């Protein structure tokens with residue numbers, strides 16, 4: 440029903456192999472949490488650049504920051520050559536890291552999350568002289584060869600042979616479908632013990648890893664927050680054994696969880712923090728913050744042409760300023776709780792919502808086959824087709840949300856962090872209408 444979209448040359452449609460296949464619209468304008476297509480239909484955007492647009496579309500401070508750079512004769516691109524803007528951005532980021540800013544170093548990357556994770560792996564390998572990486576089931580770290588090998592999503596990696604052979608996977612505490620057959624805190628305790636025992640075996644010959652990489656809340660893996668105790672245990676064991684702990688905060692970081700970094704919930708301090716997406720305020724930016732004691736890298740050890748984009752530094756500063764000085768974290772908690780409560784209320788009425796989870800404005804609902812046979816933990820079979828149909832029905836009702844998780848059965852909400860309570864209500868109304876269509 441979108442004429443512009445339908446009238447596009449068919450070869451264009453088939454050449455651009457990306458989101459248009461899922462969300463058949465052409466966008467004319469955007470403001471805050473809203474998109475408007477070329478035919479005037481409005482959509483509430485719970486994808487928001489895959490979590491990149493912390494302040495929503497076209498926030499005035501972000502737009503003004505870009506205008507100021509354009510009016511200032513600053514170079515648009517300098518590689519990594521320093522400008523006062525770069526110094527200001529670096530200082531802003533350093534001030535947001537745990538502990539003293541002088542205990543950290545920053546490596547500008549890529550500017551993608553994947554490239555920053557690659558840099559983190561390379562530095563960990565250089566520092567330790569070891570090559571293995573431990574990652575977790577369901578983890579997502581990027582689509583490059585190295586990061587894909589550390590990504591738990593089999594569908595993306597199965598067709599690609601010859602990935603890094605030295606990634607070992609451990610189970611992530613996915614309490615709704617715990618692989619150990621026990622739920623909740625007990626599962627997290629058991630998985631932490633398993634992790635510890637696995638590493639104890641280093642003495643008996645397993646390859647001692649250079650690093651452990653994980654997300655404090657898995658995003659693409661299906662919006663799964665790691666229990667605090669599990670994270671603390673992982674920190675304790677990695678520290679004791681001299682293994683570098685990398686927290687991939689590309690999606691869950693920069694305020695999305697209701698704290699600046701998602702790992703803050705557990706008060707651990709990682710050795711490396713990987714940032715991208717929202718750190719650039721909507722423009723491409725990625726960096727790794729690492730403990731200054733690991734700073735053995737020679738200049739150029741991780742090069743890349745598009746490091747340190749000046750416009751992204753300006754929009755990054757503007758975004759971080761609004762997040763820290765205008766009560767955005769508070770809003771994430773208020774709007775996030777309201778949205779979660781609303782999703783829980785819908786779960787009571789629609790049995791296809793098997794689980795509601797996440798923190799802050801990083802929420803997801805796992806779609807299940809409510810008439811199927813429950814497993815021994817009581818969780819119902821995944822319902823990937825229903826989840827696809829729900830995403831499409833949401834889209835038809837003016838709500839854009841991404842899917843993720845095992846079998847793509849989780850509908851994920853990553854709205855702007857500035858979402859209002861009225862917009863929360865509108866998300867819920869649209870989702871409810873979509874659910875009604877499917878279950879009628």
Ligand code: PMP
Pocket residue numbers: 489550551552553554556579580581582654658659687688689690691715716
């Ligand atoms: N890590 C996490 C946790 C992510 O969610 C993503 C992107 N979804 C990446 C890394 C990769 O980032 P990019 O797509 O910018 O390479």
